[in-house]
Amino acid sequence: MTADQVASLPAALGGTPAFPQGLPLTVVRVPDREGLLKRLGTVLDSGRLTNGPTVAELEETAAKLLQVEHVVAVSNCTAGLMLVLQAAGVGAGRPVVMPGFTFSATAHAAHWAGGVPLFAEALEENVTLDPEDAAARLAAADSPAALMATHVYGTPCRVERLQEVADAAGVPLVYDAAHGLGSSRAGVPVGGFGLAEVFSMSPTKVAVAGEGGLVATRDGALAETLRCARDYGNPGDYDTLFPGLNARMSELHAAVALTWLAGLEERVAHRGALAREFTSAVAGLPGLRTAQPDEGDISTFKDLTLILDADRFGLTALELGRALKAEGVDTRRYFHPPVHRQRAYAGLGQAEALPRTDRLADSVLTVPLWTQMDAATVRRTAEAVVRIHACAERLRLQGV
Numbered sequence: 001m002t003a004d005q006v007a008s009l010p011a012a013l014g015g016t017p018a019f020p021q022g023l024p025l026t027v028v029r030v031p032d033r034e035g036l037l038k039r040l041g042t043v044l045d046s047g048r049l050t051n052g053p054t055v056a057e058l059e060e061t062a063a064k065l066l067q068v069e070h071v072v073a074v075s076n077c078t079a080g081l082m083l084v085l086q087a088a089g090v091g092a093g094r095p096v097v098m099p100g101f102t103f104s105a106t107a108h109a110a111h112w113a114g115g116v117p118l119f120a121e122a123l124e125e126n127v128t129l130d131p132e133d134a135a136a137r138l139a140a141a142d143s144p145a146a147l148m149a150t151h152v153y154g155t156p157c158r159v160e161r162l163q164e165v166a167d168a169a170g171v172p173l174v175y176d177a178a179h180g181l182g183s184s185r186a187g188v189p190v191g192g193f194g195l196a197e198v199f200s201m202s203p204t205k206v207a208v209a210g211e212g213g214l215v216a217t218r219d220g221a222l223a224e225t226l227r228c229a230r231d232y233g234n235p236g237d238y239d240t241l242f243p244g245l246n247a248r249m250s251e252l253h254a255a256v257a258l259t260w261l262a263g264l265e266e267r268v269a270h271r272g273a274l275a276r277e278f279t280s281a282v283a284g285l286p287g288l289r290t291a292q293p294d295e296g297d298i299s300t301f302k303d304l305t306l307i308l309d310a311d312r313f314g315l316t317a318l319e320l321g322r323a324l325k326a327e328g329v330d331t332r333r334y335f336h337p338p339v340h341r342q343r344a345y346a347g348l349g350q351a352e353a354l355p356r357t358d359r360l361a362d363s364v365l366t367v368p369l370w371t372q373m374d375a376a377t378v379r380r381t382a383e384a385v386v387r388i389h390a391c392a393e394r395l396r397l398q399g400v
């Protein structure tokens, strides 16, 4: 075998790894370190580490960016979702229709608010909640309390139809927008759809607080309730109105979060360009596509996820993940197992309820993408996928 031939072999077959030092799934680098240190200094000097002006500034800045009337900062997206669902009247064991193809926190939030997840199918094309399947499950449910949908990977949901479905069923529509800070649907920022949209600012997201969340809503009464709810349900006199949480965001986290909001649009555009770079480098490989937003929509590409047809590609998502590991490339399977298959929800008896989502979950593999990544790194990852595909049969025979 010549040196050239060895060089073109995947690492799993003895070739040189594409990333000998390893390529992590995400890397978090604060965009304006100097600015952040200054802000943190101001917070520390103020002696006020919570309930202060930095959180208020973050809320105002985010509300402008998202073009909504109200933003309430919270300690994380999960707590934000719990409080929105509580405020929306979820409870007493009533069903909350939601996708099975989402992160577990969507379902956990409904559970902690007193509801019971009722899982519905994902659309094959853009992998968000299928509005027609959700409508059918709402219609069959006994007194449903809410509809939840997730902007998976930052891909905006089909919000117009979902709103019609929620209205027809007479339930509030709440978005898990954990991945969607910077996404837009037909030119309208994600943030203003449904009753409320809840963003995450945890470290794997496109804008980061360390840990944190933002609830965006057009509903003033809801925003007021949430401000009380994130503070134990305390209206200010310690005579709590309802059982709330401590879900406050600290001033320090708000300072970090503010650093990421400046320039968000440019960073999201860069991520989109990186995703296009990858997609064009693997174009033509049979049985491989990437999760993409609908025409005219903008995704944050919080994740760059490959969707494989194993018969046509020659390897399953699991096998491709193992071959990429040999190349030094870190991968995840967002979302496998899907939530309706997870042990936490085995008791609901819905494990067999979503065959389309099961097929989708079996076929996904998320590859590295972060904001400061350059096009050459994305191309090198894509070239590793091309090399692996070229040797798919040998890899399979060797039991990659």
Ligand SMILES: Cc1ncc(COP(=O)(O)O)c(C=O)c1O
Residues within 6 Å of the ligand: 076, 077, 078, 079, 102, 103, 105, 106, 150, 176, 178, 179, 199, 200, 201, 202, 204, 212, 213
């Ligand atoms: C879709 C989705 N919803 C909710 C969450 C939870 O967010 P947080 O960690 O801010 O509570 C995540 C976290 O990754 C997520 O991916």
